[in-house]
Amino acid sequence: MTVAITAQNVWKNYRLWGRGSQFATLKSALLKRDLKFEPESSVPALKNVSFAIEKGEAFGVIGRNGSGKSTLLKIMSGILKPTSGRMIVQGRIAALIELGAGFHPEITGRENIYINGIMLGLSRREIDARFDRIVEFAGIGEFLDQPVKTYSSGMYVRLGFAVAVHVDPDVLLIDEVLSVGDEEFSAKCVAKIQEMKYRGVTLVFVTHQLDQVRNLCDRALWIDHGEAVMIGDPVRVVDAYLQQVAGGARATPPAPSSQDQEVPAPSEEPEEHDKNDLLEEERWGSGEVILRRVALVDTEGRDLVALGAGTPVTVEMDVEVRVAQTDFVFGIGIYHADGTCVYGTNTDLEGLMPDNLDANGRVRFVMPSLDLVAGSYRIDAAVHTRNGRAFDYRRGVLRFVVGSRVHDTGVYRPRHDWKFEGGITFRSVDMLKRNVPAPIAEYIRENETPPAPEPKPTFRKRKKRE
Amino acid sequence: MSDLTTLYRHRQLIAALTARDLKARYRGSILGYFWSLANPLLLLGVYTFVFTFIFNRFDIQAYPLFLFTGILPWTFFSAAVLESTTSISSNAGLIKKVMFPAESLPMVVVLSHLVHFALAIPVMLAALVAFTLAGKASVHATILLVPVLMILQTMFVAGLAMVVSSASILFRDLRDIIANVLQLGFFLTPIIYPIEAITSRPLRALFRLNPMTPFVIAYQDVVYYGRLPNLSDTILMIGYAVASLLIGFFVFDRLRDTLAEAI
Numbered sequence: 254m255t256v257a258i259t260a261q262n263v264w265k266n267y268r269l270w271g272r273g274s275q276f277a278t279l280k281s282a283l284l285k286r287d288l289k290f291e292p293e294s295s296v297p298a299l300k301n302v303s304f305a306i307e308k309g310e311a312f313g314v315i316g317r318n319g320s321g322k323s324t325l326l327k328i329m330s331g332i333l334k335p336t337s338g339r340m341i342v343q344g345r346i347a348a349l350i351e352l353g354a355g356f357h358p359e360i361t362g363r364e365n366i367y368i369n370g371i372m373l374g375l376s377r378r379e380i381d382a383r384f385d386r387i388v389e390f391a392g393i394g395e396f397l398d399q400p401v402k403t404y405s406s407g408m409y410v411r412l413g414f415a416v417a418v419h420v421d422p423d424v425l426l427i428d429e430v431l432s433v434g435d436e437e438f439s440a441k442c443v444a445k446i447q448e449m450k451y452r453g454v455t456l457v458f459v460t461h462q463l464d465q466v467r468n469l470c471d472r473a474l475w476i477d478h479g480e481a482v483m484i485g486d487p488v489r490v491v492d493a494y495l496q497q498v499a500g501g502a503r504a505t506p507p508a509p510s511s512q513d514q515e516v517p518a519p520s521e522e523p524e525e526h527d528k529n530d531l532l533e534e535e536r537w538g539s540g541e542v543i544l545r546r547v548a549l550v551d552t553e554g555r556d557l558v559a560l561g562a563g564t565p566v567t568v569e570m571d572v573e574v575r576v577a578q579t580d581f582v583f584g585i586g587i588y589h590a591d592g593t594c595v596y597g598t599n600t601d602l603e604g605l606m607p608d609n610l611d612a613n614g615r616v617r618f619v620m621p622s623l624d625l626v627a628g629s630y631r632i633d634a635a636v637h638t639r640n641g642r643a644f645d646y647r648r649g650v651l652r653f654v655v656g657s658r659v660h661d662t663g664v665y666r667p668r669h670d671w672k673f674e675g676g677i678t679f680r681s682v683d684m685l686k687r688n689v690p691a692p693i694a695e696y697i698r699e700n701e702t703p704p705a706p707e708p709k710p711t712f713r714k715r716k717k718r719e
Numbered sequence: 720m721s722d723l724t725t726l727y728r729h730r731q732l733i734a735a736l737t738a739r740d741l742k743a744r745y746r747g748s749i750l751g752y753f754w755s756l757a758n759p760l761l762l763l764g765v766y767t768f769v770f771t772f773i774f775n776r777f778d779i780q781a782y783p784l785f786l787f788t789g790i791l792p793w794t795f796f797s798a799a800v801l802e803s804t805t806s807i808s809s810n811a812g813l814i815k816k817v818m819f820p821a822e823s824l825p826m827v828v829v830l831s832h833l834v835h836f837a838l839a840i841p842v843m844l845a846a847l848v849a850f851t852l853a854g855k856a857s858v859h860a861t862i863l864l865v866p867v868l869m870i871l872q873t874m875f876v877a878g879l880a881m882v883v884s885s886a887s888i889l890f891r892d893l894r895d896i897i898a899n900v901l902q903l904g905f906f907l908t909p910i911i912y913p914i915e916a917i918t919s920r921p922l923r924a925l926f927r928l929n930p931m932t933p934f935v936i937a938y939q940d941v942v943y944y945g946r947l948p949n950l951s952d953t954i955l956m957i958g959y960a961v962a963s964l965l966i967g968f969f970v971f972d973r974l975r976d977t978l979a980e981a982i
Contacts, residue, residue, distance in 0.1 A: 267980055268977070268980065268981075327815075327979070330818050331818045332814075332815065332816070332817070332818050332819075332979050333979050333980065334976045346818065348816075348817065348818060350815075350816040350817070351812065351816040351817075354812045354813060354816035354817050355812070355813055355817055355819075357739050357743055359742070359743035360739055360742050360743050364738075364739065364742065367735060368732075368735045368736065368739055371731050371732045371735050372732060372813075372817055372819060373817075376731060377731060
């Protein structure tokens with residue numbers, strides 16, 4: 254992996270000019286004879302921030318207002334220069350700090366696309382090549398040749414986003430812009446961003462929408478008062494941030510059972526966090542409520558570690574209440590070994606309003622059929638408040654393997670059958686022996702004598718048999 | 720000159736922004752092009768009236784033509800300099816939100832006013848032809864030097880625009896100061912009167928400290944009088960143009976990093 258963005262001991266001081274007054278005037282400067290080009294004082298916005306973002310990584314930056322997030326992003330984009338330290342960004346950068354920042358209201362959308370594209374570093378020819386895609390993505394239709402001032406704010410933002418993402422940047426910096434626009438557009442943005450991530454574009458988000466950080470980012474950075482407090486797994490960083498916002502005091506991890514490891518100290522550079530590193534459970538939270546035991550069991554209550562596709566399974570959580578709560582949410586997440594979230598839900602998402610949690614109990618998450626493709630999976634279980642502050646978050650508390658004789662791909666296996674009608678036929682099983690797909694091989698093995706080579710679809714016969 | 724290479728690298732951007740500026744200005748007005756002429760023509764009308772009918776002091780043939788040759792370069796100069804004071808602050812969004820070469824903004828202002836200037840030249844030529852047909856003026860080959868003068872003047876204006884555009888971020892009253900200085904400058908430049916009207920030689924030399932004086936005299940020389948600009952004016956023009964560019968780049972470089980913060 255190569256590094257896309259490196260911050261080395263970045264400091265940024267904002268200078269304050271003139272005695273408290275925002276504007277200096279030449280007249281006053283000359284009259285008072287203190288035409289000074291030295292700032293009177295400065296405010297530190299970033300203090301010794303260092304990190305490295307790998308190519309293709311999605312990196313979230315969170316923190317309170319005024320914590321220095323946007324300053325950091327502006328330094329990455331080159332709009333601001335660090336006071337000291339270095340910020341090295343490799344490749345073409347597109348910064349979505351304000352959508353449509355360069356639009357001129359009096360000229361048409363078409364002309365604005367060209368100007369905005371040139372501002373973002375494209376040549377005219379490159380814009381020509383992308384023009385249709387931009388227009389299509391923005392969905393501005395017949396307004397293309399109207400002055401931008403006639404656009405609705407939604408169209409304006411869509412056009413700005415469309416141009417910026419079609420620059421084909423190596424690094425895309427996004428400041429809070431996903432929160433604008435309607436639901437449909439937000440979804441489109443998120444989809445586009447995921448596509449870019451898939452293509453290997455390095456993404457940096459600055460946002461207050463913590464869900465986005467949890468869902469889209471590989472790592473997150475929490476900045477407070479200009480200092481990097483914590484870098485690492487987004488769910489953990491977001492949680493630590495929420496703990497601090499909620500309580501002020503630093504959260505102490507629960508120590509319910511001996512095998513739980515400590516939450517690493519904040520600001521500690523995380524060990525290289527590999528997506529495939531599923532070996533150890535991570536656990537954090539404030540500990541008022543803890544999940545003492547989490548288990549994956551079958552219908553008879555026996556522990557499971559390996560299961561076949563379509564097996565009925567239940568996740569059991571033994572809940573220990575140390576401090577009674579009225580605001581609580583139980584959540585489950587199932588992840589593939591490559592980090593893909595297969596499914597995630599919680600009681601709040603499903604509309605269960607918390608009432609009372611004042612004594613120990615057991616939560617059972619029952620799945621009549623877990624239709625997964627063969628592979629390794631892990632389960633996260635958590636109990637947290639409705640705004641996401643964790644009481645006990647157990648990442649990778651369970652691991653299990655799904656086995657299958659069919660080598661289909663993906664993560665989810667919908668219940669399915671193949672049906673063929675009309676002139677579609679498959680070769681007789683005899684002919685298939687040399688290079689047999691797994692389901693057919695199964696069929697052959699189960700039937701000692703191969704079926705008569707009649708030209709009927711093989712799958713049908715098998716279905717009838719079942 | 721890293722700034723020159725920056726400007727060159729962003730030539731497409733500057734061209735596109737200039738086109739945008741011009742389009743936006745003229746969009747929706749049928750008389751668009753003529754509006755850009757309105758101000759010089761108005762000045763022309765007023766001064767012609769005053770100096771032909773009220774103070775009939777200067778014995779100049781085809782006085783409107785003489786006036787026109789001086790007013791056009793002056794309008795280019797004063798409008799570009801005045802407008803560049805706000806070129807950066809009125810595009811604060813670009814400086815703060817987009818990674819944007821700030822030096823293109825004063826350049827765009829200068830170039831779009833250069834275009835106005837160039838568009839007014841046919842009108843000046845028409846006037847020249849009209850007065851020639853009336854037997855009060857004549858067309859000379861020296862008029863071909865106008866583009867050279869325009870290039871030199873653009874260099875001079877561009878350097879000045881860089882200084883005032885960046886400095887006016889720090890000094891918010893710079894625009895008012897410049898507006899007043901320009902108004903004064905109009906009368907301290909031999910536009911409505913020939914430089915010869917100043918009889919005292921030392922005073923005339925002092926007038927040439929006004930950088931616009933040699934430029935205006937040179938335009939009058941090549942268009943109205945049909946003669947080459949004299950050597951001292953030529954040297955002064957080149958000197959002012961180069962010095963202005965150097966100072967412009969230097970000041971802009973010093974202030975560049977503070978722009979995004981101070982704006």
